[in-house]
Amino acid sequence: MRALVARSYGPPHTLRIEDVPIPEPGPGQIQVRVSAASLNPADLMMTSGEIREAFETRFPYVPGSDFAGTVTGLGPGVSTFAVGEEVFGFGAPPSYAERFGLPAVTSGGLAEYATFQADGPFVARRPSGLPPETAAALASTGMTAVAAVADGDVRPGERVLVIGATGGVGSIVVQLLARTRAAEVVATAIPEYAGYARALGAAHTIDYLTSDVVAATRELHPDGVDAIVNLVLDGDRLQEAARALRPGGRVVSTTFGSIGGDGATLKVVNGPPSLRADTFPTLAAQALDGTLIDMISRTYPFDRAAEALADLAAAAHTRGKWVVSMRSVPRESYP
Template sequence: MRAVVARRYGSPEVLTVEDVPVPVPGPCQVQVRVRAAAVNPADLRTLSGVLRELTPLTFPHVPGSDFAGTVTAVGPDVTRFAVGDEVFGVGLPRATAAMAAMLSTPPSLTTGAMAEYAVFEADTPALARRPVALVPEHAAGLPIPGLTALAVLREGGFEAGERVLVSGAAGGVGGALVPLLAAAGVHVIATALPEDDDHVRGLGAAELVDYRTLDTATETLRRHPDGVDAVVNLALPEPELGRVVKPGGRLLNVAFPSPDPADFARADLTVRTVYGTARPGDLDLLAARAVAGGLPDTTGRRYPLEEAPRAYSDLVHTHVRGKLVVLVDPR
């Protein structure tokens, strides 16, 4: 089969597309013919080697976590799925089992979704059936952004009428978080570039701050002198944003690396780093919202499998709106 392969740690430039053996499912595992796979920053963070002491990779390594595809084989003791089932979800590299335990119980592991075939654990809540009305490329872009957005909503306890600044709203997680916040009646102030204005407002943002030409904190306080109820940081960690939060408010961070709460010189500010988690039924909820139109397809660019290394390079070197999706099997 054809797959994206890295044979050493490095940048996207170490990725190639090669012929590799088709993975075979073991007990409680399913083999999936991948239809579409999304490009995620976490794929490159793992590949870079920055986490190698915690999660050492085994080479050759096939990246790719978020996917949609068709079950083509099941291993022993699999009762949840059958051959022919359309599925979607997220799996992390087998070398990252400790981190995968933070995503779901049991952990969701994979041989790598950037391939014509991949093996996934069958019993994890991070896999679900894909509704017919949810097209594969849309489904492939939902899991990590959607599960992260749900975790932010649960941690933030947002209420209708609150004002929330979302930094990095035009990216993948923003594409899920902004609509969910707007649906909850939250007044969303989004940071984005002017060329992303229509996109972000279409997601449900009430205001936009151009972070390239304006200081985000200063501009937000100019518009809202009393401050905002919360900040959700989806971009580079910015302790400066803490000053726009009202007394007793909260700052939720999704970006890597996590900020140190000590960086914020305010005892009345709650600072939390939020990780996406998959609870039973979460993917079904996201799929239902997507089918109903509440989570629009934010696919920004599409690539064939042979151009997947370029997709990873584009993620690093170009401005990205929404999700970059590789159409592994575009039939």
């Protein structure tokens, strides 16, 4: 089979599509013929070596954590899925899965075939009617967004600033806050993506490049917002952003940092460990019923997967999700 392979740490253009053996499913695993895989910043971090101190990459390495595909084989002990079923979900690189004790290891989704662990909540059936590309875009962003929204404990009518609102995780966070929690969302978005942020359900947008986000938020809400969902800032920049909170407000963050002051609380979320069995089926249902709009902004064919990662690494800004599809992809879907 063909797979996108990294042989050592390096920039994305050093990855090559190679012929490698089809991975066989181990205990609790399924083998999947991949239909689509979405890209995450973590794919770049694992192949560049940027996070090698925390998560070493074992070579040869096939990136790709979020996938949709067809079950083609069952490992020992798998009874939840059958060959031929359409599935989607998430698989982590081995060092990540081991570190967190996650039943979610994958051989790598940017390949014609891949193995994923099926004895946990990380693989779900893909409903017919939900395109594989859309399903692949929902997985790790969705689980992180669901965890962030749950930890934020946002009540109807509360005002929430989302920092990083038009990226992969932020796109789902904004929609869940606006549509399932009836929150009033203030979203950071560059002007080019302001319309997209409103389509996600944001009531207001702030251009983080040219404005002071705290001042602009306080202009909208002089007493401060009830909560902040931060997907970007860390260290002092998070501390600074927390000045947009009302006294006693909450910050939910995917980054580490501190906020201090006024009895405000900070929760650091990490999607995978808190994934529940109903998270992916619920996200799929929400994508089908229109609660979640399609957030794919680019689709690449598989033979351009290295180029897709290189473009992602070089992009000044990205909106929603980028996906690699095994189907033929119209030229206008990628640059």
